[in-house]
Amino acid sequence: MIYEGKQKIWSEYQKEIPDDHYFYVRSCIRQSFFPASEATFLDITRNKLGKDIFETEHHTTCGGIAYHSDTIPQETVMTIIARQFALMAKNGYENYVCSCITSFGLYCETMETWREFPELEAKIRENLWKSCKLEFAKPKFLIHASDLIYKYRKLIAAQAVRKLVNVHTGEPLKVVEHIGCHYSKMFPSKGVGGAEYPYVLVGMIEAWGGEIVDYPERRHCCGFGFRQYFIKGNRGYSLSNTHKKFESMEPFKPDLIITNCPGCPYFLDRWQYVIAESTGKTYGQDGHGIPALTYEEVAGLVMGYDPWDLGLQTHQVGVEPLLDKMGVEYDPAKKYLGKNGKDIGAPAPCSCLK
Amino acid sequence: MKNNILIIGGGPAGLEASAQLQRMGYNVILIEKDSVLGGHLAKWDRLFPDGVPADEVLSGLIHGTEGVKLFTETEIRAINRLEKSYNVRLTNGITVLSDAVLIASGFDLFNAVKKEEYGYGIYDRVITNADLEAYFKNGSDKRIDHPKRIGFVHCVGSRDEKSGCRSCSKVCCATAVKQAIEVKESFPDAEVFCFYMDLRLFGRHYEDLYLKAQKEYGVRFIRGRVAEVSENIDGSLVIKAEDTVASKPLKATMDLLVLMSGMRPSVSGKAVGDLLEMTVEEDGYFAVRSGIAAGQRSPLPGLFLAGAATGPKTLPETLADARAAAVEIDRYLTEIFPDARNYKQLVRERW
Amino acid sequence: MVDFGFGLVPSSRMNLDLFDKEKYEELAEIEPDVRICMACGSCTAVCTAGKYTRTSLREAIEDIKNAKPEKALEMLRACQLCGKCSMVCPRGINTRHLILSITKVYSAK
Amino acid sequence: MGKLYDLLMKDYRLKEGLNACINCGTCTAICPAAEFYRYDPRRIVDIVQSKDDEEIEKLLKSDTIWYCGECMSCVTRCPRKNAAGLIIMSLRNLSIELGYFIESEKGRQQYLLTKDLCSNILDYGYCVYPRRFDYAGHPEAGRVWEWEEKHLDDVFERLGGNLDGKGPGAMRRIPQEDLEQIRNIFDITGATERMENVRKAGEKKAAELGMTVEEFSEMVYKQSDPKHLNH
DSSP states (O other), X not given: OOHHHHHXXXXXXXXXXXXXXXXEEOOHHHHHHOHHHHHHHHHIIIIISOOOXXXXXXXXXXXXXXXXXXXXXXXXXXXXXXXHHHHHHHTTXXXXXXXOHHHHHHHHHHHHHXXXXXXXXXXXXXXXXXXXXXXXXXXXXXXXHHHHHHHTHHHHHHHOSSOSBOTTTOOBOEEEEEOOHHHHSSOGGGSTTTTTSOOXXXXXXXXTTOEEOOOTTTTSOOSOOTHHHHSGGGHHHXXXXXXXXXXXXGGGOOSEEEESSSHHHHHHHHHHHHHHHHHOOOOXXXXXXXXXXXXXXXXXXXXXXOTTTTTGGGSSSOOHHHHHHHTOOOOGGGTXXXXXGOOOOOOOOOSSOO | OOOEEEEEOOSHHHHHHHHHHXXXXXXXXXXXXXXXXXXXXXXXXXXXXXXEEHHHHHHHHHHTTTTOEEESSOOEEEEEEOSSSEEEEETTSOEEEESEEEEOOOEEEOOGGGSGGGOTTTSTTEEEHHHHXXXXXXXXXXXXXXOSEEEEEEEESSSBGGGTBOSOOSSHHHHHHHHHHHHHXXXXXXXXXXXXXXXXXXXXXXXXXXXXXXXXXXXXXXXXXXXXXXXXXXXXXXXXXXXXXXTEXXXXXXXXXXXXXXXXXXXXXXXXXXXXXXXXOTTSSBOOSXXXXXXXXXXXXXXXXXXXXXXXXXXXXXXXXXXXXXXXXXXXXXXXXXXTTTHHHHHHHHO | OOOOSOOOOOOOOEEGGGOOHHHHHHHHHHOGGGGGXXXXXXXXXXXXXXXXXXXXXXXXXXXXXXXXXXXXXXXXXXXXXXXXXXXXXXXXXXXXXXHHXXXXXXXXX | OOHHHHHHHTSHHHHHHOSOOOOOOHHHHHOHHHHHSSOOHHHHHHHXXXXXXXXXXXXXXXXXXXXXXXXXXXXXXXXXXXXXXXXXXXXXXXXXXXXXXXXXXXXXXXXXXXXXXXXXXXXXXXXXXXXXXXXXXXXXXXXXXHHHHHTHHHHHHHTTOOTXXXXXXXXXXXXXXXXXXXXXXXXXXXXXXXXXXXXXXXXXXXXHTTOXXXXXHHHHHHOOOGGGSOO
């Protein structure tokens, strides 16, 4: 692997990311499964970086999951998107930051389709007025929330209390990055680093002291596949695609997987559980899995957030080996406590996965 | 009849046209931007279909240019069209008043780095056709270390709109087959695979070469374009394609992957064209005057084109082009150019 | 082991790393023309058995090269050795001999 | 030639997604579905560009068009700037519009998908809503979800969420006025009509099979014929 070759490509795919004043839009999956990640993101941008980032309670799903499950027409999803954009403009913002990768890809595609077919844009403008009495607007900058963390990765490193380094050996942690397919595969120029060697997560890992490992199936989808997951009869597809990735990364012995798509950390986590429980195979050390974290969680860890405030207890793959390597202090007894130490029980143990 | 003729480009087209025009008695000035003559031919080891050494062909071409005024490491600084002739200032300080100009600026090899998914310049064991020729010529390349499995990827920067190159580069299929045979000669134990979309083996003896590669060398031809390449922990490469004959995705591990970089319009040729405000077509190559019968004439009177400046060509085609250019230049300089009174009308009628 | 109601499913991806070079050389030894097939499909187009069954010499040759010899044998099982394919092969392959050779080499355990 | 093709061509996704295909196979080479289903996106594109209505109709009624996971990895690969994934989306769209989807096992799944995802959006403003994501239906969500499901309010409170709460925050209760607007959007852009049609088609199919809607739903959720898979 020739590092300089990648650098050359990275230098060709740098997108403009505005400095401040962001309109934040949440992700259905991230909110449902990783609510602490979004909370951490807002805390970092607002309180650690001092940025203005605004959220309105009136925004909704973009409809992307329903759209990519072919349950709603294109015109419907485009009008919902137009509504989100209108809310941004109404609140005086023009920098649109979304938490979801499916949304991000869909926004890019929608803007591109409107550009190519102005009559469609006109139709959506009309739809928006008819249905919501809102004025049509488009963002000046469309960015994914991971783009923002990427932009401020060095500021975060400056405030970090620890690095992505094994404190026992002094070696950098080996990190696998997984980019959501819809981040840049459709529009390579919209993603930091392009589609083949995206830099958005690599940049974070480098800035925070980890070592990136590139493995043959790096570019492959996690296997979500929308309808291929939601319907039980189709889940073999989803599972098998994740399995293919893990078989490919196994020889590299990664310590950690970092993701920027909301769904991927769920699938890369839970499918390890299913593979372990149904076949006995595990990919981490001594029967453990490989933790698959969101970029917000990884940022939070280096900045010294408590792992249980970050929600790491809601991953099925245990994160303790990673925390031990990083020298993160944590109280195992507090892992599953509710707010203010409330006892809310704990998950049943797995039969195979540690 | 000692007209000055300026020939731009010292590759096969420029050399051959120089030789022909010199023999006809013209005063030929040949400029070449590099320090050596021959263009890509100088970097190639052997040529399809019969494997003659490129050196031999090149020295033959150079030999024919005796008497030609030759300037290497020389480019054009400025060029003006006077009433009939071209006033050309060269970077070596010399100014030439030329009655006819031949652009033989050739092609650039596609920069394989741009086909990002193949990882040239990123994965250690991905090389190009040009790298392999250099290896055959010089005998060393640390990326080539007793490979057991070698893959050839056709159409790299050809027939690919994503890389901005729609056209077929014509020579890569035959080059791949030739190199597959040669690599098998160098490493008899190796398994060799060619991944192609269509095998365009149109020329004389090319099909024989293909048959030979299959029959005598056991080269495996797989119809399917390579979709992506990645690197294993041991540095070997994983390639993915669809075998479109079987309608199934496939993967294979390779120790060496050779990308058949195609032809792209020459960047330095384009710079010369810009000085003359010459039209290029959508594909980036220079436009000939009109249609298929235009031969070597450019839209500008007295300005001619030969070789890959007007699109991908094989070596024999390039040489034929050069000879045709010589004939057309001669015709122009004898039938149109001398008639000062009727020059404009003759240009209208016969250019 | 837990039953989730679904599980890993088989891959269709052909893996050329599994190609049995020695066996193939054995075949090429007795029928060298296996190397020169161009996969044009003429044989399959005229195949008598192919009209009624899934028989295809073109596919069988592909299957062998793609490390799926069992599929190749399956592809040739209904062949009646009528020889029409040998009449149309543009490369003049002795297809009957090739079919017999494939069966001989790859059926042997 | 081409009544169905003409209908397809009205779809912006097809206009964007279909240029002339050269059958190179780069899409299939990396397609997650081509590996785990009996599926070849290259052939789908080729059939559509053939404009052969008979073949297109077969596709619209088949399982084949439902194998794609819409990851769009094919878009990055195509040397002719085709988008097999977008072509699939327009085929699915037409299959639903014409009611053909109900003919195939995989297509039929739209009945459940439409019901679940659209009602999540209309009822809550989210595509996924944790109270409707049950461990029983999703055993792969793990022991940890089994636990979270029992303590959703506590878990969300602990993790800085705002489950069903007022104001902004993760999984907040989206105000009724906003849900009204989403419903209006559904009404005027054809989503409501589509939901109705899909529901009716599903119920009709259930009746044809002599099943109650519940039995039908259960079957659609779990059924997977081995014919979809490679051997």
